[in-house]
Amino acid sequence: MSSLTRTLITLGFSDLEKSERFLGFRELADLDQGELLQSLKLANDPDLAVQSLVRLLSAVPAVYGKLSVPERETGRQVPNEALFRLLGASEALVEFLIRHPEHVDVLDTFPSPEPVAADAGALRDSLLAAVGAEPASAIPVAALTGTPARIALRTRYRRHLAELAIRDLCAASPQDVMPLVGAELADLAAAALDAALAVARAEVAGQFSFDEVAAVKLAVIGMGKCGARELNYISDVDVMYVMEADGGGLDESRAVAVGNALASAAAQAIYAPEREPGLWEVDANLRPEGKDGPLVRTLESFLSYYQRWAHDWEFQALLKARAIAGDRALGLRFEQAVSPLIWTSSEREGFVASVQAMRRRVTANIRDSEAGRQLKLGKGGLRDVEFTVQLLQLVHAKNDESIRVKATTAAIDALMRAGYIGRTDAAHLDQSYRYLRVLEHRIQLVHMRRTHLMPRAPEQLRALARAAAGPLSLKRPTAETLLEDWGRVKREVRALHERIFYRPILVTAAHLSADDVALTTDAARARLAALGYRDTAGAQRHIEALTAGVSRRAALQRQLLPVLLGWLADGVDPDAGLLAFRRVSEALGTSHWYLGMLRDHQAAAERLCHVLSSSRLVTDLLEVSPEATAWFGNDKELVPLTFAAQWAEIQSKMSRHPEPAGAIRLIRLNRQREILRIAIADCSGLLAQDQVSAALSDVDRATVLGALMVAEADVYAGEPPLVHVLVVAMGRQGGREIGYGSDADVLFVQQLVPGTAGAAVEGPAQQQAKAIVSKVMSLLTQPLKPAIQAERVLSIDADLRPEGKNGPLVRSLDAYREYYSRWSSAWEAQALLRALPMAGFDGLAAEFVAMADPVRYPAVLAEADQREIKRIKARMESERLPRGADPARHVKLGRGGLSDVEWLVQLWQLKHAHLHAGLRTTSTLAALHAARGLDLVGEGDAELLEAAWRLAGKVRNANVIWTGKPSDLLPSARRDLEAVARWCGYEPGQAAAFEEDYLGLTRKARAVFERLFYG
Structure with a gap:
């Protein structure tokens, strides 16, 4: 070497x-x-x-x-x-x-020991002079236009940019001068826009008269980082344009045309292709209606939009709005006019959802390949700091004007001085933000490219480490130390959000460290309200109950609640979630495993909070079985038990509790436990829709089989049995397509035990069968003593039996055979399509299926039977739909809902299953897939039908999960619709989009149904 x-x-x-x-x-x-x-x-x-x-x-x-x-x-x-x-x-x-x-x-330039930002007025004068405009003029007009103007403007801009970069790079502490650098970059951008407007006035004078141009006042409103005077070295500059006609005989349409021409020409002067490259893109997409809205508006038009149509996130964006170029008086009037709207936005309906949506946008656009390199959008990045600060401002600035500032570092200081952030937390937050911004600046400086990604190459990381440390750093920066420091800052920022926003709420209820902010009761409630808690007084009582005292549990929950409150707030009903969390915590007391799970298993604790604030069904069941909370920390515990495993457990319990009351109590408790297991797994995203239905069907099957065994033992009472009883599942239960609120549609079949004296004992045999069936229904539905709280009772519905409610509850197999051969209607053959033996004697089950197959899979479906099926379907839609229900929103009987898809598939089965074995199934989707394979339905139509059927089923389940009660209606109330939308896989705040998608999908499915069913 x-x-x-x-x-x-x-x-x-x-x-x-x-x-x-x-x-x-x-x-x-x-x-x-x-x-x-x-x-x-x-x-x-x-x-x-x-x-x-x-x-x-x-x-x-x-x-x-x-x-x-x-x-x-x-x-x-x-x-x-x-x-x-x-x-x-x-x-x-x-x-x-x-x-x-x-x-x-x-x-x-000789480095100054204490760098000072260049004067904004001097920058404006310099750039205006570069294009030959008079800076002192009320309406500056450039002497240069076209290519000469663009080159002159961009060259002078970059001259000043180089001067600033040198002062920045030579500063003893990059973090100390970062706010000055961001402010000067914003002032330089504003100066460039003023110069670009001067060029635009000269250029559009050929299209309009100079008097017309002079008569149009145009103010450029800076948004985002430019508005806040914390701009990056290279960034889009977000703007909005406010215009006003001042004389000149202009009507509004002509004035708007002038304003549009000026705004467009100014943007072209900034970044249109030229020998001297463009500076940055002028982005006007934050204006009302975005890209689809007018480029320029009058002040009155802006205010009308914000008062009537604006989304909540638009007020959060306005927090940074500042007049930066053009007519300053008009720009200041805009700032003053929108200020009250900004600071009262937290009172708007849906504010919480909009803020949460803004927070999700932080990570929504991150590519997987970039997630670990993002300085801006990643976890613990710049947006997390900005979100924390802006949310505190939106919550508290309504009553405290001292925190109505735009720049992030200035806002942190103002929040600290006003007592909304502790001094230590404010210092850490400020230092973290400055550090991240310096990294961002140094990365962008190299090629003047808009990027927020950490480099990968070791040599680039080493250079960045030296740049971030500054010239007076005492340690030797390396790539490794840079990554360590960045990782520490990211973790600190995430923790700071939780500490800064949530911990002060706890101070009103519990003793914390001296540095923690002590909010007034009203301020603490304001924060809770901003998070989405409606009963803020009740929430404070729950927090006090959870954190009061000196127990280990209280101490741990004082540490954890800042995080848990945030997770609960991410759910649909934070109030219900916090109440449920309190009840679970009180029920489990100082259980060692529970406190350990909350402390050490973040994923389990977050999952618990999400479920508690999003599911009344689960919270009700958890209050009865709080020990099931342990399942949140172990995915293996959330795997549904198979039917065989459940039946083995039931048999074991029955052997230890031979008396009917004790046995059925344990069987019903087993069912409730398994429903809870399935619901938690479902809420946690561990089960697909089909898996949920199959698991619930297994639970009901094991329960009915257990009840049948208990009933037979009780009725026989040691006497020889005369009959075998079979329970046949019908409807969605037979298709293994049930949901959380499903009843069990069944048929009861009896058969004489071989060796019994035939007809001589048919009377006693029928009586014994009726006693067994009645006992089964009673065991499954009658109140227990002591009662099982929050039990989801399994209702047995035998109305699909021959002759309906007027027919015998149980019949012999021969009686069924005779009835179906002589008297049954087409709809009864249709009902048998989903008949599936559920519990009872296996031999009888096989014989019943053999009897039913010729009925449900006829060789020919008569035209009269087809007309009858279609008539019944139409009658059902008109007569069975609840009074006042919107047909478009009823997921079962409504347009394009479950019934439409199922009846269409069943018609195909009745017509074609005799020849095609693939259609001989009790499953709707399996039959639909078979029909598609036989070209009974086109691929596109089949996909539409399946999608509508699945979505309707999800809505049905979501209603039960959310409210604890079954409902067949797509909710119309905002919160209920939001809950159902999230359950169906939509992002928070997307309830309206979900509703539109559901109605659109089912409308298309209905059109397919009508064409194929009635055509």
Whole structure:
């Protein structure tokens, strides 16, 4: 290894071979290599610096005279810090100096020990002068237009940008000067827009008269980081345009046309393709109605929109709005007019959902490949800080004007001074934000590209580490230390959000550290309300009950509640969730495993909070069986038990409790436990829709079989049995397609026990069968003593039996055979399509299926029977739909709902199953898939029908999960619809989109049904 190579390694070079080659280029041949290397040591990226230096010296020889400068105190020559720091930080700005060598005098800047931002007025004057406009004029008009104007504007802008970058790079502490840098970047952008407007006035004067142009006042409102004076080095500049006609005889349409032309021309001056590259995109998409809305509006039009149509997130966006260019008086009137709307937005209906939606947008657009590299949108990134600060402002600034500030660092300070953030937390939040912004700035400076991603290459990480540390850093920054520091900051930011927003709520109820903010009761309730808690007084009582005292549980929950409150708030009903959490916590007391799960198993605790605030069914069941909370921490416990496992457990319990009351109690408790297990797994996203139906069907099957065994043992009472009894599942139970609120549609079949004296004992046999069936129904539905709280009783419905309610409750197999051969109607054959033996004697089950198959799969379905089925379907829609129910919203009997799909599939089965075995199934979807394979339905139509059927089933289940009660209606109430939408896989705040999708899908499914069923 040569001495030069060792020196380069010591100085922080990475690409040794390439850098040695550049050091040998003729442009550097006459320089003292030792002095040059010591100069390059100043650069954050010495590899980039030496390459950029060669290119710059080759293009601009005058730079040779700027390699060193006289030291301010001693006058001796020292390396030009401005030059070498710029060379190692921004290839893009070096390119600018190569294109415009007349501006290399920016390198004469001597670093100031205390950098000060350039005056905003001076920047405006400079850029206006660059395009030949008079800065003092009330309506500046440029002397230059077209290409000359654009080149002049962009060149002067980049001159000032290079001056700022040098001051930034030479600052002793990058974090200390970050707010000044962001403010100057915003002022420079505002100056560029003023100059661009001057150019636009000159350019559109050919399209409109100068009097018309002069008569239109146009104010540019900066949004986002530009409005807050915390802009990045390279970023879209978000704007809105406010216009006003001031005389000139203009009608509003003509004035709007002038305003549109000015706004468009100004944007073109900023970023249209040209020999001097564009600066940044002028983005007006935050305006009312976004891209579809008018580019310019009058102040009255803005206010009308915000008062009548605006989404809540638009008021959060307005928090940063500031007049930055154009007519300042009009811009200030806009700021004053929208201010009351901003600070009262937290009172609007749906504010919580909109804020949550804004928070989700933070990560919505992150690609998987970028998730771990995001400075801005990732967890613990810039947006988390900004969200925390903005949410606190929106909650409290309604009554406290001192925190109505725009810049994030200034807002943190204001919130701390007003007592909404503790001093220590405010300092940490401020430091974290500054650190992340410095990383962002340094990354963007290199190529002047809009990016928020951490680099991957080790040499780039090393350069970034040096840039973030600053020139006075005492430690040697490395790629490893950079990643460690960044990881620590991300974790701190996530924790700060929880501490800053949630912990002060607890101070009103429990003793915390001295540095914690002590909010007034009203302020604490305001925060709870902003999170979505409606009964804020009740929420405070629950918090007090959970955190009061000196027990281990209270101490742990004081630590955990800041996090848990946030997770509960992410659900649909935080109030119900917090109450349920309190009840579960009180029921489990100081259970060692419960407290351990909350403390050590974040995923389980988050899942618990989500379920508690989103499911009345689960919370009701958990109050009865709080020990099931342990399942949240173990996915294996949430796997539904198979029918065989349940039946084995039931048999074991029956053997230990032979008396009917004890046995059936345990069987029903087993059913309730398994429903809870399935519901938790379902809420946690561990089960697909089909798996839920199959698991619930297994639970009901095991329960009915257990009840049948208990009933037979009780009725026989030691006497020889005369009959076997079979329970046949019908309807959705027979198709194994049930939901949480389903009854059990059944038929009861009896058969004489072989060896019984036939007809002589049919009377006693029938009586015994009736006694068994009555006992089964009684065992499953009668109240127990003591009662099982919150029990989901399994109702038995035998109305699908021959002759309906007027027919015998139980018949012999022969009686069924005779009835179906002589008297049955088409609808009864249709009902048998989903007949599936559920419990009882296996031999009888096989015989029943053999008897039923010729009936439900007839060789020919008569035309009269087809007409009868269609008539019954139409009659059912008109007569069975509940009074006042909207047919479009009834998921079972309504248009495109469950009934439409099932009756269409069943008609195909009746017509074709005799010849096609694939249609011989009790499953609706299996039969639909078979029908598609037989070309009875086109692929597109089949997909529509399946999608509608599945979605209707999800809505049915969601109603029970959310309210604890069955309902066949798509909810219309906002909160209920939101809950159902989330259950169906929609993001929070997307209830309206879900409703539209459901109605649209079922409308299309209905059209398919009518065409294929009645056609």
